[in-house]
């Protein structure tokens with residue numbers, strides 16, 4: 224099988240790292256923020272390298288609520304600039320990645336006329352702020368309409384609802400597609416490469432040390448500018464710089480549960496605007512299932528695999544239970560996942576709760592010239608990247624070049640988006656379908672219940688730098704986040720295909736399966 228060319232390739236990246244004497248921009252962290260910066264920087268013509276300690280989007284960027292949104296909640300908080308910027312970025316994302324971002328209608332059920340009025344006025348203002356970038360008009364819906372849109376909604380006291388529009392996407396898929404776009408613009412990206420130290424010349428950052436986690440090779444890398452885009456880990460990199468413990472971020476955990484589609488069988492998403500702890504809760508159709516979330520729990524530890532707390536799962540299920548006639552129970556949960564928000568740290572004495580801390584991003588330049596960017600939202604990744612590269616040009620005295628990402632199509636861009644699960648591959652879907660008919664063995668499913676096929680595993684390895692069974696099942700195919708038990712069933716066949724692709728032996732294959740099964744246990748709801 225002749226696969227399309229991809230420079231998101233390990234051998235290529237390792238060779239380029241060894242043969243490049245001086246980079247202009249090196250980025251630490253391969254989440255939404257880092258990948259966006261790599262794309263922006265490479266598109267402006269800078270020699271750009273990105274290093275990720277685990278897999279791309281392993282951190283927060285695969286654990287979002289999957290919304291491309293202006294942030295209705297931030298409107299209520301009066302953060303108009305954040306909302307305006309996010310609404311514009313929402314539109315740009317739909318324009319540049321129509322194969323990955325979809326318009327999504329949301330229904331807010333209202334149980335008093337005061338709520339109807341309040342949310343209608345608020346969302347009309349949201350529409351106004353979106354202006355020509357609007358995804359659709361917010362309107363009042365009668366009680367009958369709400370019941371038709373959200374079958375199973377609790378009708379006791381229901382007065383009607385408000386329908387408004389935002390966007391929905393697949394976060395890790397978009398991350399991989401941005402990674403490929405960045406390599407097409409000339410950036411070099413390597414996963415499983417952990418930055419372990421910073422190098423300074425006369426007090427200024429001049430490079431870094433990184434460990435290739437697969438080969439144990441240590442790279443000494445020179446760069447004009449180094450960007451710390453490590454999300455909740457920014458303080459660890461700052462510590463390497465400052466030699467003291469900084470407190471730029473305060474992690475806050477958000478949990479999601481995934482349920483069968485029967486709990487929200489229509490096409491519209493449910494938005495619960497005020498939970499008992501004053502947050503919002505979303506029920507979003509996602510890959511033919513339903514995603515419910517999220518929570519906001521301050522945590523001390525920054526784990527790559529954050530653990531959902533029992534009370535967070537209970538909170539989500541109980542809150543949804545108030546609004547649905549058939550309340551979801553733990554036994555219905557197909558998968559649970561938690562992510563950490565890198566919220567800007569605030570003075571503890573101010574007593575702010577994490578839900579009140581700004582979701583805006585923070586961009587700071589240390590005395591050493593290290594640039595740190597954290598916070599923000601997936602939706603605003605492009606704008607954050609633009610600001611960061613602008614800052615890099617000033618900090619590193621790079622030759623000036625203008626940002627072009629507003630008009631860069633994301634890898635796979637196509638105007639003819641299909642409705643199949645393969646649509647995430649965009650323009651590559653036709654080629655995939657051709658290969659499937661050419662060799663039906665490649666079209667075999669990984670599991671009878673889900674449409675994922677063997678060819679996708681091969682593509683993940685050959686084109687998307689997937690290195691482990693987890694990379695494939697968690698972030699290339701998303702099944703771990705959708706249905707953890709199904710992902711466990713798929714692990715042996717995925718390991719066998721990967722072993723053959725990567726020339727690994729049976730021991731590797733078995734070890735991969737065991738490691739994955741252990742990890743997947745954390746995504747199962749024990750009741």
Ligand SMILES: Cc1cc2nc3c(=O)[nH]c(=O)nc-3n(C[C@H](O)[C@H](O)[C@H](O)COP(=O)(O)OP(=O)(O)OC[C@H]3O[C@@H](n4cnc5c(N)ncnc54)[C@H](O)[C@@H]3O)c2cc1C
Nearest residue numbers: 252254255256276282283284287288290418454477601602
């Ligand atoms: C529960 C939740 C729901 C959310 N929902 C939404 C939503 O619906 N819409 C939206 O727009 N936004 C949402 N967000 C926000 C969004 O997900 C984040 O803003 C975004 O993913 C942050 O990306 P990042 O690249 O900054 O961080 P991360 O994705 O965490 O990436 C940082 C990367 O740095 C790597 N790293 C760390 N240390 C090193 C090192 N030493 N060397 C190399 N690499 C290193 C990590 O492995 C990690 O992959 C949500 C966030 C949470 C937590």
